[in-house]
Amino acid sequence: MxxxxxxxxxxxxxxxxxxxxxxxxxxxxxxxxxxxxxxxxxxxxxxxxxxxxxxxxxxxxxxxxxxxxxxxxxxxxxxxxxxxxxxxxxxxxxxxxxxxxxxxxxxxxxxxxxxxxxxxxxxxxxxxxxxxxxxxxxxxxxxxxxxxxxxxxxxxxxxxxxxxxxxxxxxxxxxxxxxxxxxxxxxxxxxxxxxxxxxxxxxxxxxxxxxxxxxxxxxxxxxxxxxxxxxxxxxxxxxxxxxxxxxxxxxxxxxxxxxxxxxxxxxxxxDEIPKFNLYDKNRVYTRARILPTSKISGSMLNKAVIADGCLIHADKIEKSVIGIRSRIGKGSVITNTYMMGSDYYESLEDIEKYKIDNLLGIGDHCKINNCIIDKNCRIGDDVIINGGAHLEDKETENYLIKDGIVVIKKGATITKGTKIQ
Missing domain, CATH: 3.90.550.10 (Spore Coat Polysaccharide Biosynthesis Protein SpsA; Chain A)
Structure with missing residues (x-):
C-alpha cells in the first residue's frame, strides 16, 4: 500500500x-x-x-x-x-x-x-x-x-x-x-x-x-x-x-x-522465548550509540539481558535486565532487577574522586532483588535491597516502594551499607 x-x-x-x-x-x-x-x-x-x-x-x-x-x-x-x-x-x-x-x-x-x-x-x-x-x-x-x-x-x-x-x-x-x-x-x-x-x-x-x-x-x-x-x-x-x-x-x-x-x-x-520478542525479523529501532561491547568477569549469568558498554564483576545476575553503561562491582548478586544503566561513563579522575564513597552503578558485595534502578544511580558497597510483598508502600528522597517493588530514583545515591528489606 x-x-x-x-x-x-x-x-x-x-x-x-x-x-x-x-x-x-x-x-x-x-x-x-x-x-x-x-x-x-x-x-x-x-x-x-x-x-x-x-x-x-x-x-x-x-x-x-x-x-x-x-x-x-x-x-x-x-x-x-x-x-x-x-x-x-x-x-x-x-x-x-x-x-x-x-x-x-x-x-x-x-x-x-x-x-x-x-x-x-x-x-x-x-x-x-x-x-x-x-x-x-x-x-x-x-x-x-x-x-x-x-x-x-x-x-x-x-x-x-x-x-x-x-x-x-x-x-x-x-x-x-x-x-x-x-x-x-x-x-x-x-x-x-x-x-x-x-x-x-x-x-x-x-x-x-x-x-x-x-x-x-x-x-x-x-x-x-x-x-x-x-x-x-x-x-x-x-x-x-x-x-x-x-x-x-x-x-x-x-x-x-x-x-x-x-x-x-x-x-x-x-524468558527463554519472551512473549515480546526482540529477536525477530521486525526490528525495534532506537538511538544508535557508539558503545563498546560489555565486559564480564567472573560472573554467573542466568536469564540475564545485558546491554552494550557494561563493566560487570558481579558474582551472579539472574532474571535481570542490565541497561547500557552499567557497572556492577565484585561479589554482588542481582536478581529480578531492571537496572536502566547510565547516560555517561565516569573518567578515571572521577573514579578516583568517588571511590571513597559511591561510584556510578552498583558497588561491591551488594544483594539486590525485586528492584528497578533508574538511570545514573550510585549504589555503594554492601547495600542490601530486598523487595517483595513484605514491604509496605513508602517514599523517601532516594527511593519509592510500590507493590513490593523498590524503585531507586533517577540519579539517587544509596550510601554504603544501606539496607532496604
Missing amino acids: NNKNVLSIILGGGQGSRLYPLTANRSKPAVPIAGKYRLVDIPISNCINSNIKRIYVLTQFNSASLNKHIKNTYHFSFFSQAFVDVLAAEQTMKSDKWFQGTADAVRQSMHHFLSNEFEYALILSGDQLYNMDFQDMIKKHKESNAEISIATYPVNAKDATGFGLLKTDDENKITSFIEKPAAELLPDWTSDVSNEMKKEGRNYLASMGIYIFNRDLLIKLMENPDTIDFGKEIIPQSIHNHKTVSYQYEGYWTDIGTIESFFEANLGLT
Whole structure:
C-alpha cells in the first residue's frame, strides 16, 4: 500500500502519575525499557516496519528528553518525505489550554496534521508493548469500507473491567461499546473469539486504544470541542452513526500503565522465548550509540539481558535486565532487577574522586532483588535491597516502594551499607 495514504499520530499520554517516579523528570514515552530503548520506540518501530513513515508524537509533560531522543534517533533521507515530529501542547489563538484528553490532543494539533496529504489517520498509544503489522489493519479497514477501525484484544474477566469493551456482529461491525464495565455487567459482554482464546478464558474484546479514522470523518468529529476523549466519548458516540469495525489482534500486547506492569514487561524479556520478542525479523529501532561491547568477569549469568558498554564483576545476575553503561562491582548478586544503566561513563579522575564513597552503578558485595534502578544511580558497597510483598508502600528522597517493588530514583545515591528489606 502507498504509505502516503496514512498519517500516524502517537498519543504520549498524560502526566504518567502511575509510573512515578520513572516519570518525575521525563514523559511516559521517554521511559527507558529493555536496557537500551525507550517506550516511544515501540509504536514508532511498528510504524516504520509497516512502511508508515510520517509520524507525529503528541506530548505535554516533561517533553525535553523525548524531544532529544527523537531528534537523535529518527533520521530519514534528505529527499524523503518521512519524519517523526514531537508536538508538545502549545498556546495558539484558538486555544490556550493543556490537552484535556486524547481527542482534545488531536483536535488542538489538527492544523499540523492537515498540512499533510493523507486518507487515513492511524492513532496509537505511546505506552504499549507489542509488535503489530498496521498494513494488515489498514487493508481490512479499506476492504470493509469502514469509517473507523478499532484494534481489539481478547481479555479475561479479571482484566475486562479495566478496559473499554465492545461487541461485534458477524461482519466485525461494532454494535455496542462500554468503558470499564462493573464486574456484574460482564456476562452481557462476551464476544465470539477464536477457539484458542476461548481455551484461555479470554472471551471479552477490549479496545487497544489503536484506531484508524478516515480523514474526512476525523475532521468532522474534531469540530465538536466538547468531546475530549476517544474511549469515553468519540467511540461510543460514533458506532451508531459511522461504520466502525473491530480488527482482532491475538499477539502479545501489554499496556504499560503501572510500575508493576512495567516491571513485569521488562523482566519478561529474560524468558527463554519472551512473549515480546526482540529477536525477530521486525526490528525495534532506537538511538544508535557508539558503545563498546560489555565486559564480564567472573560472573554467573542466568536469564540475564545485558546491554552494550557494561563493566560487570558481579558474582551472579539472574532474571535481570542490565541497561547500557552499567557497572556492577565484585561479589554482588542481582536478581529480578531492571537496572536502566547510565547516560555517561565516569573518567578515571572521577573514579578516583568517588571511590571513597559511591561510584556510578552498583558497588561491591551488594544483594539486590525485586528492584528497578533508574538511570545514573550510585549504589555503594554492601547495600542490601530486598523487595517483595513484605514491604509496605513508602517514599523517601532516594527511593519509592510500590507493590513490593523498590524503585531507586533517577540519579539517587544509596550510601554504603544501606539496607532496604
